[in-house]
Amino acid sequence: MNSRDKAVLVRAPFMAGLSGEALVKMLNAASISSAPARHIVFREGMTADHFYCVLSGYVRLYRLNREGREADIRICGPGDTFAECLIYGDDIYRFNAQTAENATLARFDIRTARHLAEQEPDIARALMSCLSHHLLTTMDCVANDRLHTAPQRVAEYLLKACPVDGGPASVRLPFQKSLLAGMLGLAPEALSRAFSSLRRAGVTVRGRIIQISDVKSLRDV
Structure with a gap:
């Protein structure tokens, strides 16, 4: 992890409130990878092993119906996390994730993150705060679409x-x-x-x- 990637990661909403040993543990749990534009990070229905934080570029989250029509769920930019809801949820991905351009991603093993959250209350609070923020944002999005x-x-x-x-x-x-x-x-x-x-x-x-x-x-x- 280079200094730039680390700087983006520690400022991400789910990491910003961590310090000391809790922060070190989450940083050590991250693996960094780069992906070209239009790379499929995962597909709906695949076993959910990891959640992600975008360090550079953008990632598109979307669903497909049987006829191949696409519905965008969210566009994730630097500092945004996605699929972290599966730490306490299903064991399969509920949507597709694809890079919109060249991107750098931090990847976290879901089982490891769940274990760390059980060990470190600060990590559990950080993850719950992130999930709460996503829920409120989703509610705002639904209301805006209708109003x-x-x-x-x-x-x-x-x-x-x-x-x-x-x-x-x-x-x-x-x-x-x-x-x-x-x-x-x-x-x-x-x-x-x-x-x-x-x-x-x-x-x-x-x-x-x-x-x-x-x-x-x-x-x-």
């Missing part, structure tokens, strides 16, 4: 990414627009229509660069 229109979902994402509270701003998407569409629960064509409707609010799109003429106007969408 907000497509343009409102896009506007909310842009406002969270804005570096300023008012005036003009520029936002660079960290990944392809197709990933953003899945993250917001939209088809790619629905995302395009949403961006088109946001032109009235002063939003223009040039590749991954989103120009916002007035952040305050975008809040009124």
Whole structure:
């Protein structure tokens, strides 16, 4: 584990509250690997042996139906963990995980993590806090999908990414627009229509660069 990977890992939400022996034990339990873009980390139905923390790049979590249609669940970036819910849950993966671009991942053996959580209360609390955060985030996501229109979902994402509270701003998407569409629960064509409707609010799109003429106007969408 190089210094950069270690720095990202210790700042990850599930590790940030650890110190001393508990932190050392979790760091020692991690193995680091690199994966190319579109690499399948695991598939739904496979035996769940590990959970992961993203150190660089992005990982897409999704499900497939019998007809091959895909539904995105989450886009994980640096510091995000995934599949840790299986420490106390099922023994098979409930979704697919695929790298969206070249990525570096920290991998933790689920049985080892469960044993460490039983030994170290701080580790157990850190994992439970992470699971609680994911549950609340999922509830917010479901509510937003049901209460907000497509343009409102896009506007909310842009406002969270804005570096300023008012005036003009520029936002660079960290990944392809197709990933953003899945993250917001939209088809790619629905995302395009949403961006088109946001032109009235002063939003223009040039590749991954989103120009916002007035952040305050975008809040009124």
